[in-house]
Amino acid sequence: MKISVCLPQEKSRGFCFQAAKEYEKRLSRYCELVPVTGTSLKKPADFRIGISSLGIGMSSEEMAARLSALAIQNRRVWFFFGSKEEGLDELWLLSGIVFKPDLQYVVLLEQIYRSFKIISGEPYHK
DSSP states (O other): OEEEEEESSOOOSSHHHHHHHHHHHHHTTTOEEEEEESOOOOOTTOEEEEEEEEEEEOOHHHHHHHHHHHHHTTOOEEEEESSOSTTOSEEEESOSSOOOHHHHHHHHHHHHHHHHHHHTTOOSOO
């Protein structure tokens, strides 16, 4: 499965950068993750998900089921932060708390990683 995340700005080099790198490494077992800055051309078959406080909240299991269904359909998934991106297919809520972009990226990666662990039937916590 190919997942692209449109970052609103360049990643900083602090704690969030290190945490993101760790999750990017872990996710490489399950998917091809492509972080991009700004918007990028998307094919019509791509599935676009906005991450926003206006989105629908879901459990880890529900998110895993949703990503699994998209993987079965062989759809490339794009994540965008905010609800202003045109042509979004779904709007998801990660948390009721508003985070800075760098931390929001880390939280998204952690949730995607957790989803793949659930899909694979592997324990999440070591």
